[in-house]
Amino acid sequence: MDGVVLAAGRGTRMRPLTDQQPKPLLPVGDRSLLERVFDAASDVVDAFVVVTGYRGDQIRDAIGDSYGDRPVRYVDQPEPRGTAHAIAQAEPVIDDRFIVLNGDVLIDPALPRALADAGDTAVAATEVADPRSYGVISTTSNGTLTDIVEKPADPPTSLANVGCYAFEPDIFEYIDRTPESERGEYEITTTLELLVEDDRTISVARYDGTWLDVGRPWELLTATEAILDDIEGQHVAGTVEGDVHLHGPIVVEDGAQLKTGVSVEGPAVICAGAEVGPNAYIRGSTVVGPDTHVGHAVEVKNTVLMEDASVGHQSYVGDSVLGRGVNFGAGTNVANLRHDGESVRVMVKGDRVDTSRRKFGVIVGDGAKTGINTSLNAGVRLGPDETTAPGEVLTRDRMGE
Missing domain, CATH: 2.160.10.10 (Hexapeptide repeat proteins)
Structure with a gap:
C-alpha cells in the first residue's frame, strides 16, 4: 500500500516562514514536518508518493528517492486546485489501495494504522470540543459515513474530519466526476458525496491521538x-x-x-x-x-x-x-x-x-x-x-x- 502525502500548498498563513521554503520542510524538533509524517506512516505503507507544487524542488532535494527503506516518488500539482485535484495527480503511479495524508500535520502512527485497517474506503475522524470550525461527520448506526458538513453553525455531531483518507484506485473515476466548487477548487469531500450517492460504504476510522494542523507560525511552537x-x-x-x-x-x-x-x-x-x-x-x-x-x-x-x-x-x-x-x-x-x-x-x-x-x-x-x-x-x-x-x-x- 502506498502513502500519498499532500505537500503542494504555498502555506501563505505561515508567512514569512514559507516565503522561501515549503511549509512541509519547516522543522519540528530535529526533523521536518514532512519527515514526521513519513515516520508516522512507515509501518503501514510500502512506498510514498509526494504531491509537490510550491518550491517542490526543495522537497525533492531534501528527501531524495527514499526515506529509510521506503521508496519515495514525486508527482507535481502545478497549480493549487483543491485536495481532490492534488490526489488525482498521483493516479499514474497508483495501482492499489492507498492512504492520503497531509504533509503539514503532526499525527501519531495510530492514525495511518487506523486507515489501513478500516476497509476499502475510509475517512479519519476525531472527537473535538467545538466542531464548528471543521468538516463535521455524520455516521450510520454501524459507524459508516453518511454526510460531511463543512463548518456548520449547529454541528450534528462532534466528529471532525481529520483530512486523511484511504482509497481504492477507482476513486480517480469519482474525482473525474467531481464538479468545481464555488471557490474554484475540486474538493475531496464532494467526491465522497458522490460515493455515498452511489451507495458505496465509507468507513469512519476513529482516532484520538495527536492531530495538530500546523498552519500558522505559533502552531509551529505548539x-x-x-x-x-x-x-x-x-x-x-x-x-x-x-x-x-x-x-x-x-x-x-x-x-x-x-x-x-x-x-x-x-x-x-x-x-x-x-x-x-x-x-x-x-x-x-x-x-x-x-x-x-x-x-x-x-x-x-x-x-x-x-x-x-x-x-x-x-x-x-x-x-x-x-x-x-x-x-x-x-x-x-x-x-x-x-x-x-x-x-x-x-x-x-x-x-x-x-x-x-x-x-x-x-x-x-x-x-x-x-x-x-x-x-x-x-x-x-x-x-x-x-x-x-x-x-x-x-x-x-x-x-x-
Whole structure:
C-alpha cells in the first residue's frame, strides 16, 4: 500500500516562514514536518508518493528517492486546485489501495494504522470540543459515513474530519466526476458525496491521538512543544565544556558545542553544528537548529532557531520562530507579553488573528537581520532579508510588500 502525502500548498498563513521554503520542510524538533509524517506512516505503507507544487524542488532535494527503506516518488500539482485535484495527480503511479495524508500535520502512527485497517474506503475522524470550525461527520448506526458538513453553525455531531483518507484506485473515476466548487477548487469531500450517492460504504476510522494542523507560525511552537514533551532523559553526544548546567530532558547532538557557563533547562534540542555560549541560557521547549550560533549572555526561551540562525551577545528571544540564516545583532530584544495581559495577535493574510497565547514573540523570515540594540514588539513579523537599523524599535510588521 502506498502513502500519498499532500505537500503542494504555498502555506501563505505561515508567512514569512514559507516565503522561501515549503511549509512541509519547516522543522519540528530535529526533523521536518514532512519527515514526521513519513515516520508516522512507515509501518503501514510500502512506498510514498509526494504531491509537490510550491518550491517542490526543495522537497525533492531534501528527501531524495527514499526515506529509510521506503521508496519515495514525486508527482507535481502545478497549480493549487483543491485536495481532490492534488490526489488525482498521483493516479499514474497508483495501482492499489492507498492512504492520503497531509504533509503539514503532526499525527501519531495510530492514525495511518487506523486507515489501513478500516476497509476499502475510509475517512479519519476525531472527537473535538467545538466542531464548528471543521468538516463535521455524520455516521450510520454501524459507524459508516453518511454526510460531511463543512463548518456548520449547529454541528450534528462532534466528529471532525481529520483530512486523511484511504482509497481504492477507482476513486480517480469519482474525482473525474467531481464538479468545481464555488471557490474554484475540486474538493475531496464532494467526491465522497458522490460515493455515498452511489451507495458505496465509507468507513469512519476513529482516532484520538495527536492531530495538530500546523498552519500558522505559533502552531509551529505548539507542535515543537508536543514533540519535545516526549524526550526522556538526557542524550549528550556533542561537546560540553566545564561549568555547563543541564537540567531536565535534553538532546545535544553530535557536533554541537556548549561553552563554559551555559545553562540549559529542558526540554530542549541542540542540533549538530550549533554553538551555544559562553554564559548563555536556553530554556522551555527550545530547538537550537543545525549550525546556529547563540552568543555570550543570550537567553533563548521556548523558541525555534532554524538552520544557520545567529543571536548576538546580550540578546533575549522568547516564544519566537527565527528562520534560516537570521542574524540578530547584539542587544536585540524580543517582547513576548502585552502590557494589558491579553493574548498576542498576529497578522495572517490581512487579518489580525488571536494566537490564544498570552506569551508570543516574533516571526522572522529567512535571512533577516537586526541592527544592534533593536527592540521587536510582540507579534511582529519581519520578512525574509528585511533589516532593522541600530537601536530601532519595531512595533509593526516589515514584510517588504
